[in-house]
Amino acid sequence: MIEFGIEFVPRDLYWKTTFYAIQAEKIGFDYLWITDHFNNRNVYVSLAIISAYTERIKIGLGVTNPYLVHPVVTAQVVATLNEIAPDRMVCGLGVGDRTTLQMVNVKQTKPLATIRESVRIIRDISSGKSLEMNGEIFTLLGARLNFKIVNPVPVFVGAQGPKMLALAAEIGDGVLINASHSKDVENAMKFVYEGMERSGKKPDDLNISVYTSFSIASDYDKAFKAVVPVVAYIVAGSPEMILERHGISCEIADKIRDAIVHGQWKEAFSCVDNAMAEAFSICGTPETCVEKIDRLVKAGVNQIVAGSPIGPNMRESINMIATQVFPQFKK
């Protein structure tokens, strides 16, 4: 059966995010992911408080990156959180958001090697092992945690490009495909299968999740309006190949990027049209969202993550997912 996840960006006050997290658990979401950007509220603190107010839902870093946080620290955090929320903690790891990393002059160098080594470090250290490693990126001299480990934490790898998708499927317990459109997910699945084949994984050995930008409302225009800022950022950051796949010109993407860089939000957001929202989000009425999710399920994914913004009114949109989307998939 298909699982559902929800993503929260801890920009909001901690108690609001926690309120929505409790709501998400009550209505039957399986996973809850909290994003990690240094300029938002801290992901670990957010997860700690959410752990205290929830009992069943799996909670994940969605996703952290090894450029700002050394993987031994991530291992320590997930092992600690897994004590607070036993068997519920999931570690999501990726190369991070380029724009945010640029603000602190951190470059995403050697992404494949960095992720491969980080996954090994996080997995071994958070399992209580001692690790000696002389890698291309990281060197560890018998590093280990000084406390008893409850259970290993699954590691999910966030990916978008072909090589990272294959690597994620090869070394991860789960892959988080960064896409919302079935065309992109179908294309991504080719590389996911390639990675699975490389490591001899069977379909049940890997959680294939799609991390979407999601906006649901009873009125399309309201859903669209809520998703515009997120879509603007996605278009601005998308590679040419993906823009071409959706018939979006590089010139308009450049225009949006330029406006974002200069803080001209109105200009940037005014360039976003329905076609862009169609390509880079699951946006619309419950019926439309169900159709789009169905296409992703048919592409072969196990988990649909409803990512930011969720909808124009968070509480209403979460309830709408419960009453009008879940019944179509969770029977």
Next chain:
Amino acid sequence: MALEKIARNIPASLWSEASEKLVEVILNSPNASRMPSDLAKTILYYWQRDQLATEVGLHRLLEASMILEPEKTVSLMEELGLTEIVTMLKETSRQ
């Protein structure tokens, strides 16, 4: 008058509707940063245990709503036809 006593005067038949509407006011308030952290944690405690639509839950929601949006809270009680509560809240605000 203490908000605890005021909350006790909300008829049980309106607990569910009143708590729903108070939560909406609190979550959408532009003054959300005024929420005391201890009160927020108490509300989360009751929310987790499905106790917001009870006397104790409503007391805390009312307290938060009066801190964040006193005028909207009074209007909401008027909408619910709770004239006695409206008078009590206005008295509390004056004190």
